[in-house]
Amino acid sequence: EVQLVQSGAEVKKPGESLRISCKGSGYSFTSYWITWVRQMPGKGLEWLGRIDPSDSYTSYSPSFQGHVTMSADKSISTAYLQWSSLKASDTAMYYCARQTPNLENALDVWGQGTTVTVSS
Amino acid sequence: QSVLTQPPSASGTPGQRVTISCSGSSSNIGTNYVFWYHQLPGTAPKLLIYRNNQRPSGVPDRFSASKSGTSASLAISGLRSEDEADYYCAAWDDSLSGLYVFGTGTKVTVL
Numbered sequence: 001e002v003q004l005v006q007s008g009a010e011v012k013k014p015g016e017s018l019r020i021s022c023k024g025s026g027y028s029f030t031s032y033w034i035t036w037v038r039q040m041p042g043k044g045l046e047w048l049g050r051i052d053p054s055d056s057y058t059s060y061s062p063s064f065q066g067h068v069t070m071s072a073d074k075s076i077s078t079a080y081l082q083w084s085s086l087k088a089s090d091t092a093m094y095y096c097a098r099q100t101p102n103l104e105n106a107l108d109v110w111g112q113g114t115t116v117t118v119s120s
Numbered sequence: 121q122s123v124l125t126q127p128p129s130a131s132g133t134p135g136q137r138v139t140i141s142c143s144g145s146s147s148n149i150g151t152n153y154v155f156w157y158h159q160l161p162g163t164a165p166k167l168l169i170y171r172n173n174q175r176p177s178g179v180p181d182r183f184s185a186s187k188s189g190t191s192a193s194l195a196i197s198g199l200r201s202e203d204e205a206d207y208y209c210a211a212w213d214d215s216l217s218g219l220y221v222f223g224t225g226t227k228v229t230v231l
Contacts, residue, residue, distance in 0.1 A: 035220065037165075045157075045165065045208055047220040061219055095164055104153045105212070106170035113164050 002026040004034075004096050004111035011117045012086050019082035020114045022096030029077035030054040033099040035107055036070060036081050040092040050099060051079055086118045123148060124209050124223035131229040132199045140226045142192045142209035148221055150190040155210040156183075157222075158203075165208065169194065196228070204230045 007021040022034060036048040049060035053072040060070070072079045079096060094114050097107035125143045132138040144150065156169035167176055172187040185194045196203055209223035 037222075044206075044225040045159075045210075045222040047222065050220075059218055097165075103167075103170045103174075103176065104155075106155050106167050106176075107157070107165075107210075108167045108170075108176060110164040110166065 002098075002109050004098060004109055006094075006096060006111040006114045009115040009117070011119070013120055014086055014088055014118055016086050016118075017082070017084050018086055018116065019080050020094060020116065022079045022081075022111050024053075024077045024079075024098070027098075030074050032101070033105075034070075034072065034079040035097045035099050036068075036079075037095045037097060037107075038064075038092045039095065039113075048081070048094075053077075053079060086116075088118050088120075090116060091118045092116060123213065123221045124211065126207075126209060126223040126226045128224070129227045129229065131231055132196075133231045134199055134201065136199045137195060137197045138199055138203075138228060139196075140194045140207055140209075140228070142194070142223050144190050144192070144209075144211060144221075146190055147215035148190075148211040148213040149187065149192055151214055152212045154185070154187050154192040156185055156194045157208045157210065159206045159208070160202075161205070168207075199230055201230050204228060 005023050030053050033050045035050040038046045048064045051058045051070040069082045096111040098109040100108045153171045157165040159165040169185040173185045182198045207226045213219045213221045
């Protein structure tokens, strides 16, 4: 079964760092880009950016460039999203999703989401 | 950040047909494929439509979509209670260095 499994919920304080993960299985991890999507409480979907796990090339949304960092470890089929200094406004659900070239780069497989809560 | 505009809500009774619109611009819908996702309460989004009007395996043919110019639409026919969810259109945007943009989202309620 093709799936993306994300790390568990996190509760952090403003200014702290955080890294969440997204592990792929059931497919060739390096053949598909991984996209990260944010959903703030009660709000819609926002694209943060994407990473090519084969070479760790990244493309960020201008809205998130410089505030988050995407990385990947292809040896363990895992992508990461990290923050060096969290803000309260980072409180949200974060999803990873697989981008599939033969479906015109649609996001066809999604992780279950990781809830990040930033509060003092 | 949303550059694709959708109506905030739509509703219908079981068996009815509901249509959701998605308005964009020449740099996104006007040039690139449109995708549709739905999100059931408390769950991750799921792909409904790719390449403007194609359904992935497993998506019922009650869901159909079209695109014209800088707008797109999703239709749900034979509405069922399990269709109550949030629906999002999406497209790649050429004006923003390959940014993927989502619509504002439409909440579909089955009355």
